[in-house]
Amino acid sequence: MGIVLLAIILVVIAADAWVRLARIDPARFSVEGLAKPTGDHPETGGFQAVREVAEPQAQMTALDKIIRATARTRRVEGSPEAGQAAYVTRSAFWGFPDVTTLWVDGKTVQIRGHLVFGRSDLGVNRARILGWLDEAGL
Template sequence: MLKIIFTTVAVAALGLGIWVRSIAPPARYHDRFAVPEADTQTEGGFIAVRRTDEKGFARLVETIAATPRSGRLAGQVEDGHVSFVTRTRIMGFPDVTNVLRTEKGVAIRGHLVVGKGDMGVNRRRIERWLRDAGLS
């Protein structure tokens, strides 16, 4: 009986892992968003805005691209809009980050894909990226 329970739990965990890894299609998450005047906490995410030039935008994109478990979802620096997916270490849950070049500088939005609350993870990640790119 214990063997059956263990096998069922293992198969369910494997199925969950496969599902989580397949839920960040570019067409759905590579979107532009309304840029607020100042940093804004959102439900399930965070938006930061900074004054910078094109070099600062490119530095931020390079910083994000160099982050472990982060990969480019869509877009290019030349487009002024780049999206990334960053996955959690163990289960691989995705958070999506959109980086936009604006008239005043850059806007970056990070948000979860699964669940309702991110416990401030996106805010901390974005603030670290901004600091590492020299934009804090």
């Protein structure tokens, strides 16, 4: 009985380490060909929101500040000054990563969040993105 329990604990620890330490393919940070028209766009395993704004660069800077203040979130690529940035937000318990990309396309601010593992994010990316946009007044 003790050996089985130990084996289960070791499997859980290994799975947790794999999720937390697995390298995220940098191709997931690319926004090439992902721009969409103004509106909300649900996706399998994610969500994209596009807002037309008067000053896209200023809005991107404001959103970057809000995103970086989110728990368990860090910017992993780009910057507002570059016009494109990528972030990874990890779930509290298992540390599952979601990738969010934020970029300016013409007069729009585009923000897209998607899971890295699995098929369904259970609406987490939509809620997170809409919360950020609401906080930014968009």
